[in-house]
Amino acid sequence: xxxxxxxxITIEPVTRVEGHGKVTILMDESGHVARARFHxxxxxxxERFIQGRPYWEMPVxxxxxxxxxxxxxxxxxxxxxxxxxxxxxLTPTAEKMRRLMHYGQxxxxxxxxxxxxxxxxxxxxxxxxxxxxxxxxxxxMHPELARQGILMRKYGxxxxxxxxxxxxxxxGAIPGGINKNLxxxxxxxxxxxxxxxxxxxxxxxxIARDYTLAHIDTLAGFGSFPSNHVCLVxxxxxxxxxxxxxxxxxxxGQVIFDHVAPETYLDHIAExxxxxxxxKFPFLKALGPExxxxxxxxxxxxxxxxxxxxxxxxxxxxxxxxxxxxxxxxVTMAYHWARMIELLHSVEKIDELLHDxxxxxxxxxxxxTRRSEGIAIVEAPRGTLFHHYRVNDDxxxxxxxxxxxxxxxxxxxxxxxxxxxxxxxxxxTITEGLLNHIEVAxxxxxxxxxxxxxxxxxxxxxxxxxxxxxxxIDRRTRG
Amino acid sequence: xxxxxxxxxxxxxxxxxxxxTVIEAADAAGIYIPRLCHKPGLEPFGSCRVxxxxxNGRSVAACTYPASPGMIVESDTEEVNxxxxxxxxxxxxxxxxxxxxxxxxxxxxxxxxxxxFAISAPQLEFQFPVRDVDASHxxxxxxxxxxxxxxxxxxxxxxxxxxxxxxxxxxxxxxxxAVSSGTRLRDTDADVTDQAIDACxxxxxxxxxxxxxxxxxxxxxxxxxxxxVPPAPEVPVSEEKRA
Numbered sequence: 108x109x110x111x112x113x114x115x116i117t118i119e120p121v122t123r124v125e126g127h128g129k130v131t132i133l134m135d136e137s138g139h140v141a142r143a144r145f146h147x148x149x150x151x152x153x154e155r156f157i158q159g160r161p162y163w164e165m166p167v168x169x170x171x172x173x174x175x176x177x178x179x180x181x182x183x184x185x186x187x188x189x190x191x192x193x194x195x196x197l198t199p200t201a202e203k204m205r206r207l208m209h210y211g212q213x214x215x216x217x218x219x220x221x222x223x224x225x226x227x228x229x230x231x232x233x234x235x236x237x238x239x240x241x242x243x244x245x246x247x248m249h250p251e252l253a254r255q256g257i258l259m260r261k262y263g264x265x266x267x268x269x270x271x272x273x274x275x276x277x278x279g280a281i282p283g284g285i286n287k288n289l290x291x292x293x294x295x296x297x298x299x300x301x302x303x304x305x306x307x308x309x310x311x312x313x314i315a316r317d318y319t320l321a322h323i324d325t326l327a328g329f330g331s332f333p334s335n336h337v338c339l340v341x342x343x344x345x346x347x348x349x350x351x352x353x354x355x356x357x358x359x360g361q362v363i364f365d366h367v368a369p370e371t372y373l374d375h376i377a378e379x380x381x382x383x384x385x386x387k388f389p390f391l392k393a394l395g396p397e398x399x400x401x402x403x404x405x406x407x408x409x410x411x412x413x414x415x416x417x418x419x420x421x422x423x424x425x426x427x428x429x430x431x432x433x434x435x436x437x438v439t440m441a442y443h444w445a446r447m448i449e450l451l452h453s454v455e456k457i458d459e460l461l462h463d464x465x466x467x468x469x470x471x472x473x474x475x476t477r478r479s480e481g482i483a484i485v486e487a488p489r490g491t492l493f494h495h496y497r498v499n500d501d502x503x504x505x506x507x508x509x510x511x512x513x514x515x516x517x518x519x520x521x522x523x524x525x526x527x528x529x530x531x532x533x534x535x536t537i538t539e540g541l542l543n544h545i546e547v548a549x550x551x552x553x554x555x556x557x558x559x560x561x562x563x564x565x566x567x568x569x570x571x572x573x574x575x576x577x578x579x580i581d582r583r584t585r586g
Numbered sequence: 587x588x589x590x591x592x593x594x595x596x597x598x599x600x601x602x603x604x605x606x607t608v609i610e611a612a613d614a615a616g617i618y619i620p621r622l623c624h625k626p627g628l629e630p631f632g633s634c635r636v637x638x639x640x641x642n643g644r645s646v647a648a649c650t651y652p653a654s655p656g657m658i659v660e661s662d663t664e665e666v667n668x669x670x671x672x673x674x675x676x677x678x679x680x681x682x683x684x685x686x687x688x689x690x691x692x693x694x695x696x697x698x699x700x701x702x703f704a705i706s707a708p709q710l711e712f713q714f715p716v717r718d719v720d721a722s723h724x725x726x727x728x729x730x731x732x733x734x735x736x737x738x739x740x741x742x743x744x745x746x747x748x749x750x751x752x753x754x755x756x757x758x759x760x761x762x763x764a765v766s767s768g769t770r771l772r773d774t775d776a777d778v779t780d781q782a783i784d785a786c787x788x789x790x791x792x793x794x795x796x797x798x799x800x801x802x803x804x805x806x807x808x809x810x811x812x813x814x815v816p817p818a819p820e821v822p823v824s825e826e827k828r829a
Contacts, residue, residue, distance in 0.1 A: 159719055160687075161727060163797030168687035192795075272802030276686060279801065287801040472799075501721035502794055 129569040130545055132528045136575050140532055143525035145517070145549065146384050154507045162191055162481075162498045166280050169494070169509070175219065177276050178212035178267060179487030180509075182349070183494040185280035186483030190370075191498055193475025194283025200468030201284035207460045208270035208279055209349050209485065214304075214453040215263025216488035217405075217446050220553045221311060222256020225443055229318050233547045234540050255307045259450075262297075262304050266457065269293040284472035291467065298461050305419075305458065308451040312423055315447040319440065320430065326440040328530075330523035330548035333358030333437045335391060335400065336407035337376075337515065339486050342366065344413030346452065348486040355391055355401060356411045360434045363393060369484040372493055378510065386517045389510055400518035403490025404552065405445035410435035415448070417455035423448045439523050442551040449488075487512050489553050513554040523548040537570050537583040545570065591655035596662050608648040608659055609637055618813030619661050620670055620699055622677075622787055623736035624649035629745060631737050634677075636670050636699065645669075667703065674699050675708040680759075682714065682731035683788075689797055690789030692805025696734060697788075698812035717762075722770035725778035725794050733763055733790040742785035743776075751776045763790075 135141040153172055160168060165184040170177035182205055189195040197205070227240040230249060239247070246253035264274040269289060271277025279285055319326060335358065339351040352366030353375070367375055378387040379396045390399030401407075410431070415421040427436070427444060436445070460466060482495045490512025497506040527548045531541045572581040592599045593611070600615040607630060612619050623634040632650035639648045640660040648661070660666060677696060685691045717730035735754070740763070743751040751774045755764040767773035776782070783791050802808065 161719075161721060161794065161797075163795055164687045164689070167798060171686055277802060278798040281798050282795070286799050502727075503719065503721050 129571070130524055130549075131571045131573055132524075132532065133573050134535075134575060138535065140525065140529045141575075143521065143528045144383060145520045145524050146386075154509060157504055157507055159503050159505075161502050162188055162496060162504055163282050163502075165494075165496060165504065165507075166282075167276070167278055169507075170276055172509075172511075174275060176212055176216045176488050178208055178271065179485055179492050180494070181271065181277070182209055182280055183483050183485045183487075183492050184496075185282070186350075186485065187481035187494045187496050188282045190481035190483065191478050191496070192282040193477055194473045196473060196475075197284055198468065198470040198473060199465040200288055201471055201473075203460055203463055203465050204270050204285040204288060205280055206349050207289070207457065207466065208267055208277075210453040210456045210460070211263045211266025211270065213263075213348060213488050214450060214457065215260045215267070217450040217453070218256055218259035218263060218311075220488075221315070221443065221446060221450070222252065222259070224553070225550055226252065226256070228547050228550065229314070229443065233543050237539065237543065240543075255310075259304060259307055259311075262300055263453075265300075266297060269297060281472065283474045286471065288468055288471065289461075289466040294461055294466065297457075301454070301458055301461065305451075305454050308447075308454045309419065312444075312447040312451050315444040316423070316426065319438070319444045322440075323430070323438070326438050329544075330439045330527045330551070331437050332439075332519075332522055332526065334402045334435075334519055335363065335394070336411045336435050337391075337401045337403050337491055338408040338411050339484055339491065340366070340412050341416075345416045346408055346412035346414070346449075348408075348449075348453075350485070353484060353491070354411055356435060358435060358437065360410070363391060369493070370482045372482065372484065372495075376493075376510070378514075384517070386514050387510075388517050389515050390518075401515065402519045403512045403515040404442060404488075405449050405490075406436055406439075406442045407490065408486060409445040409448050415452055417452050417459070419455055420448050420452035423451060439519075439548060439551045442553070446488075446553070489513055490515055513552070516552045516554065520549055520552055520554060523551070535572065535580060537572055537581050542570060542583055593653055593655060593657040593659060595659045602653040602655065606653050608639060608641065608646075608651050608653045611653040612648065612661070617661075619648050620702065620813060621649060622695055622699065622734065623738060625738055625742075625785060625787075627746070628738060628741040628785065631741065634673070634734070634736055636673055638666065638669055638673075640666060670699075671703040671705065674703055675705060675710050677734050678705065678708045679710045679712045680715065681734065682717065684731075688732065688789040689792055690732075692800075692802065692808050694789060694807075695787035695812060698807040701807070702811050702813065720765070720771050721794070722772035723774075723776060723794075724772065726771060726776055726780075726783060727792045727794050728763070728765075728771055729790050729792070730762060731790075732788045734788055735761060735763065736787060738785040738787060739763065739782040739791055743780065743782040746781040746785075749775055749780065749782075751780070751782060 129146045131144045131146065132140055133142045153169060157168055165188055166181050169184045170181040172180050223242045226245050230245060231240050242253065267277060268274045271279035279287060335355060337353065337355045339347055340354045341347040341351045352368060353372065354365045355363040357363055364375055375392055376389055377392050378389045380387055390396045391401060409424055409427055415424050427448060480497050485492050492512055493510040495508040496504050499505050524545055527544050531544045569584045571579050574580050591602050593602055595612055595617055600611060602611040609619050609621060609624060619637050619639060621637040623631045624637055630649045632647040635647055637648040638645050641651055641657055685697050691697060720728040739752045743749045751766050752763055754761055756762055765771050765774050778793055783793060
């Protein structure tokens, strides 16, 4: 459809991300990009329909938000419910089983994203033929790499099964602890494949590092920008994906706040609502909605932590930080490298845990003084995840608030899309090249749109080009 | 083979004791007839009809129908099992049975029968009724969403606990379990040790704060289907696919 004046471009659906997305590019009167918006067009309402349910169902109910990293929701809900039953000081066996589950899922989720979703862009180029730029194309051209990706994902899933009972949507974490330990047979089965997975992880980091360094000049100008970053860190500043205090740093790496207790997150983070998206826009209260937006996820964690407590990943982190001059990396595509550093960190932590005899302990659950509120944070594969519940005297949930990582990355993804659109929109039609480049920028964040709106369904992307009068003048979909 | 009265069940001659129902004689002979409202130790009720068999060509509830010498009973047949499957589907769609977050999952008789009869998704339309949860009791929860009106709690409370905490109100589609106080469970003399709670075959009556303490893989029907190993064509759903 053609209209006078400015116009809007819509890309719908966005492919190879988790969920349903749509991009609208708003043109001004002179035909230049005025704004770009990344919409998530799903709506679920988990926060509402879990009201009235008993609190002990939360870890198994809320994880149904997602089929990719349900363990994050399972563990975050369990940590929040720990506080409700007064069981937040877990036994060593319980905490280490949960951590093993978490590193297993981070490992499988990062492997899935890198090998199945992102590698076609990196191996074949952003503008290559879309007909073969997918995981099957990787399987045809790089069969060993595709095989590694599948087996690495499988390894992470086997860890989840050993700790949670099932590969997807298990029940391992319960209020105040865990419902099983790790048998020696399970441990030995996982140890048997450990060395191979460590070797594959090292190779995967190398692919991501080499790619980033070889294209750093291009990538620095591709949907990149300085930003604030938020993540959990351990008390000593180490990367910690399961627990810790909240840290926020600015684009220069200066601390905005540090070691914030999860229970006080509302003192530091608020959410803005905009009429055109089901997703909210979180921001740091200290900086306000205009300047307080921030990124989360691998880029932020690797950028903002003081160190990683496993040697191989720490060596990679140092190279990563050196490339960005010691500051947080502004390069959106460096998410892939950071993600692979975390993949390596995860397999190192799995190694550490599998050799820990506490995993065979029998003391699984603790309880203490009951509370009416539980708040918890974990670092999900895609970034910082908040769960907040209030319960009544009858043990029913009366309020739930979930801030998922993709929601925190909402504003950054919008900015990345706008930056790419300005660079690659040529004329008044949506070219294959534009579509490809926008998708690549969004995909770097590994967004989970189902989680972000707590939504349901598959994940196509649509792009619409809208003129200044609001008329749609071009539209392209893929899915 | 011992002497005494016998009847034929699916082509097998099995003994009976005078006064036994068909399901009692079958259980004594080690032959499983699917059931939901029937529970040994409780007075037969005959409401769910899942135990329907054909006795001398007539459809009857095996839990209430007396076994008699020489009768011919058909249970594990394509026709009878088709009826049972339809009944189970009706039970699934008329309530809100979300197995994924139900503590009873893996121990639930309705879910286990769903697997036994290979109900991957009901063919009937879901009713999504609006039902409430009574969480008022300090130790016991009633989730009406999952109630299948089997009356096991009614009978167990009356006959085993000697309390009569539970009863029915309403008729037809409006029938539901009510408590003796007329309003909330906390106002009755229900206790966490009552046998009525254990009598519930689904997740409608649960002890509070007991959530998923038994891991997946160690639950009642995780390894062996309800009623033992059913005939091969009826178990296409593996344990891996449990919700």
